[in-house]
Amino acid sequence: MTKRIGRATVAFQSPPSVLSFANIGGKFEGQGPLRQYFDELSEDSFFGEKTWEQGESAMQKRVFHNALTKAGLDSAQLDYILAGDLLNQCIGTSFGLRDSNVPFFGLYGACSTMGESLSLAAMLIDGGFASYAAALTSSHFCTAERQYRMPVPYGNQRTPTAQWTATAAGCTILGRDGPGPYITHATCGKIVDKGIADVNNMGAAMAPAAYSTLSTFFRETGTSPRDYDLILTGDLGELGHAIVLDFFRRDGLDLTGNYQDCGMLLYDRKNQDMHAGASGCGCSASVLNGYLLSGMRAGKWKKIVLAPTGALLSPTSSFQGESIPSICHAVCISAQK
Amino acid sequence: MTKRIGRATVAFQSPPSVLSFANIGGKFEGQGPLRQYFDELSEDSFFGEKTWEQGESAMQKRVFHNALTKAGLDSAQLDYILAGDLLNQCIGTSFGLRDSNVPFFGLYGACSTMGESLSLAAMLIDGGFASYAAALTSSHFCTAERQYRMPVPYGNQRTPTAQWTATAAGCTILGRDGPGPYITHATCGKIVDKGIADVNNMGAAMAPAAYSTLSTFFRETGTSPRDYDLILTGDLGELGHAIVLDFFRRDGLDLTGNYQDCGMLLYDRKNQDMHAGASGCGCSASVLNGYLLSGMRAGKWKKIVLAPTGALLSPTSSFQGESIPSICHAVCISAQK
Numbered sequence: 001m002t003k004r005i006g007r008a009t010v011a012f013q014s015p016p017s018v019l020s021f022a023n024i025g026g027k028f029e030g031q032g033p034l035r036q037y038f039d040e041l042s043e044d045s046f047f048g049e050k051t052w053e054q055g056e057s058a059m060q061k062r063v064f065h066n067a068l069t070k071a072g073l074d075s076a077q078l079d080y081i082l083a084g085d086l087l088n089q090c091i092g093t094s095f096g097l098r099d100s101n102v103p104f105f106g107l108y109g110a111c112s113t114m115g116e117s118l119s120l121a122a123m124l125i126d127g128g129f130a131s132y133a134a135a136l137t138s139s140h141f142c143t144a145e146r147q148y149r150m151p152v153p154y155g156n157q158r159t160p161t162a163q164w165t166a167t168a169a170g171c172t173i174l175g176r177d178g179p180g181p182y183i184t185h186a187t188c189g190k191i192v193d194k195g196i197a198d199v200n201n202m203g204a205a206m207a208p209a210a211y212s213t214l215s216t217f218f219r220e221t222g223t224s225p226r227d228y229d230l231i232l233t234g235d236l237g238e239l240g241h242a243i244v245l246d247f248f249r250r251d252g253l254d255l256t257g258n259y260q261d262c263g264m265l266l267y268d269r270k271n272q273d274m275h276a277g278a279s280g281c282g283c284s285a286s287v288l289n290g291y292l293l294s295g296m297r298a299g300k301w302k303k304i305v306l307a308p309t310g311a312l313l314s315p316t317s318s319f320q321g322e323s324i325p326s327i328c329h330a331v332c333i334s335a336q337k
Numbered sequence: 338m339t340k341r342i343g344r345a346t347v348a349f350q351s352p353p354s355v356l357s358f359a360n361i362g363g364k365f366e367g368q369g370p371l372r373q374y375f376d377e378l379s380e381d382s383f384f385g386e387k388t389w390e391q392g393e394s395a396m397q398k399r400v401f402h403n404a405l406t407k408a409g410l411d412s413a414q415l416d417y418i419l420a421g422d423l424l425n426q427c428i429g430t431s432f433g434l435r436d437s438n439v440p441f442f443g444l445y446g447a448c449s450t451m452g453e454s455l456s457l458a459a460m461l462i463d464g465g466f467a468s469y470a471a472a473l474t475s476s477h478f479c480t481a482e483r484q485y486r487m488p489v490p491y492g493n494q495r496t497p498t499a500q501w502t503a504t505a506a507g508c509t510i511l512g513r514d515g516p517g518p519y520i521t522h523a524t525c526g527k528i529v530d531k532g533i534a535d536v537n538n539m540g541a542a543m544a545p546a547a548y549s550t551l552s553t554f555f556r557e558t559g560t561s562p563r564d565y566d567l568i569l570t571g572d573l574g575e576l577g578h579a580i581v582l583d584f585f586r587r588d589g590l591d592l593t594g595n596y597q598d599c600g601m602l603l604y605d606r607k608n609q610d611m612h613a614g615a616s617g618c619g620c621s622a623s624v625l626n627g628y629l630l631s632g633m634r635a636g637k638w639k640k641i642v643l644a645p646t647g648a649l650l651s652p653t654s655s656f657q658g659e660s661i662p663s664i665c666h667a668v669c670i671s672a673q674k
Contacts, residue, residue: 003465004416008440010466051657079341080525087651088425090445094528094649098662103345103525105453106649106664108427108445116442120457127464128340129347147653188417188440191431312431312443314424316484320388325435327443 003126006220008213009187015337016125017178019132020070021289022063026141026167028274029286032267037290039066045142045167053091056140059169059282060085060096063289064136067171071132078102078173079130082117085138085281086110086165088147092138102134110310111206111235112189113137114170114285115329118306119186121174122331131176138169139280148199148315161201163237163279166266170285172293181296185332187217191312193325199318203240203263203276206309209326210236211247214307217330225255229301232292233328234284234308235263237277262287262308284308296335303334340463343557345550346524352674353462354515356469357407358626359400363478363504365611366623369604374627376403382479382504390428393477396506396619397422397433400626401473404508408469415439415510416467419454422475422618423447423502425484429475439471447647448543448572449526450474451507451622452666455643456523458511459668468513475506476617485536485652498538500574500616503603507622509630518633522669524554528649530662536655540577540600540613543646546663547573548584551644554667562592566638569629570665571621571645572600574614599624599645621645633672640671 003010022039030041040062047055047062060083068075081100084107085092097104109116117135124130142152144165150156174183192212196205210233218224225231225248236244241261248255262284263277288306295301307330313322340347359376367378377399384392384399397420405412418437421444422429434441446453454472461467479489481502487493511520529549533542547570555561562568562585573581578598585592599621600614625643632638644667650659 004467007413013465053653053657076344084445086426088653089423089447089649089651091649091651091654094662094664095654095659098528098530098649101527104528104664105457105525106445106447108421108443110426110443120442123464123466124460127460127466128350129460129464130341188442190438191435191441193435312426312428312435314426314428316390316425317428317432320390322432325431327431327441 008216009185009220011185012122012126012183014126015182015184016122016174016176017180017182018293019173019175019178020067021172021293022066022070023170023286023289024059024063024168025286029166029168029266032272034266034291037294052140052142056092056138056143057096060092060136060138063169063171064134067173071173073132075100075102078132078134080105080124080133082107082120083136084108084113086144110312111279111281112308112310112327112329113281114288115306115308115331118172118183118331119188119329122183122186125174125176134171134173136171137281137285139165139282141165141167144280158275159200160275161239162275163202163263163277164274165280166278166283168282168286170289172289181333181335182337183331184334185221187213187330189213189327189329191325191327193323195323197323202279202311203237204243205311205324206326207236207240207243209328210244210307210309213328213330225253228258228303228305230304231259232304232306233261235279236261236309237263239276305330305332345553346522346557348522349459349463349520351463352519352521353459353511353513354517354519355630356510356512356515357404358509358630359403359407360507360623360626361396361400361505362623366503366505366603369609371603371628374631389477389479393429393475393480394433397429397473397475400506400508401471404510408510410469412437412439415469415471417442417461417470419444419457420473421445421450423481447649448616448618449645449647449664449666450618451625452643452645452668455509455520455668456525456666459520459523462511462513471508471510473508474618474622476502476619478502478504481617495612496537497612498576499612500539500600500614501611502617503615503620505619505623507626509626518670518672519674520668521671522558524550524667526550526664526666528662528664530660532660534660539616539648540574541580542648542661543663544573544577544580546665547581547644547646550665550667554642562590565595565640565642567641568596569641569643570598572616573598573646574600576613642667642669
């Protein structure tokens, strides 16, 4: 029996349930419109550690333990952790989770990691390999700036299409049974590269991947965008969001009513000068594991599609003149199994 | 029904079959004792490309297409690719596979990636989510040197415990049914960090992870090392191999008869000056997808445990004084289901 309903989409036989979720943010996330949906907010960008990288690890450690506690689970009951981050060799994750003592699969999906980790966690549970699994990721403005762009103290100018890497992390604990909401479908993205090479315009680079995965998702599930209360990409920002709207408009589909982007929700677009919006693995992770999942539990939305997008470049590939390959992993989250 | 037989081990209900495998190596791999087990060997360390990073991507692209051709499959029939590499943001993989047009899950397991990708590929197949999946990874001496250590032209001196990053890649195609050998079990590693901080002694840093995963594997499968024709770690090299032997000796188990390390097999330890042996994701990937799997098909070994190890550090974490977290993912590969 295959659970595959199309080229890239699986329908879970027993949709795994969200058992708990937790998030954490930094100073600017705490000044944004979603501040009330964070479990923890820190004015200290080091999160009590000596370096920003260690601070990012501390965020992962805290959301992991917080989510586990909320689920009423001990780490010894957790079957797998699936996690990754943006840092070289994913050190935010490996150092954040090195004391967890839980079987661990490391992922690299750039800012699509929340979608990738949820998809795989749901598959491991529905496939009979796990009862409980954690999906988590993080990003940090200061670690990302000095790795991808310029050391923060340089204060270099940002272009209008640039986005602001969220200092945030989020963790979801999934289980075989539970109160919901449930992961009902997962569409695994293909790498899409339309030749965009401007590293200050990730929205344009990633929008084709989002369109590819979302249109595949709708086609293979036999649904239309109107069947969902909310369709949410990860961190395309204003420009990427507009491009996705435009792509669907060409297909005769109007997504203006129910399509949003986590990167446009995290900060106040008037009063916080974040240019095109938020980015980073922690953007969709913190929006999901706070605003979205608490909203679903409160009945605000019954059925959503979360489609985090990732840009699979490195500074080295850009220095070598390469364009930006991107990917998008979508999951359908529903109040009903 | 759970397929989980212990804290970290799953037993596949319908063990996925190896359908095909392919590998590629560089100049030094072609001068080593396993030269006859490579599909392709290149004297050109650029593999026809302009940069070493693009060369590494070319290796992944070639082994992927070669393995797919050997399996008699078209990329449109392949359900998933699971892959990653050592480079920052895994660009060896994302650029190597960007034209593949196959649903893709990116992994980061450092040099354990071959074990991680095989484990997850087997789970996706046995879980009913895929009929065919590819597991692959690569490494390249020159890309690794300039990223982790010093630009190659500096010709810096290496310590006796240092290893030589293999310029190699390997790809396995798994399918639901096939001629074997079969992936029967997978033990997912936990992150282990015993405080080793010497970046020129990866063998010592990773040996505790190998011991942790292998001893878990034996305990949870209710087997002993003597039940296997070959037990093979990924790239511990001479020192790490000796440490693992010593750890098991303390448990009263003598592994000297059937325990080897891919890092000790790839190069000629007398005539090639590779110090403690080979390392890199491509080490276990190329040894598996050549020497090992062809040997199993030829009946040389009936049942093996492959346990690639990875060091989850980055230059940044080492500069910040951190020790080296490590991981090991083991799979049991058997001629019988």
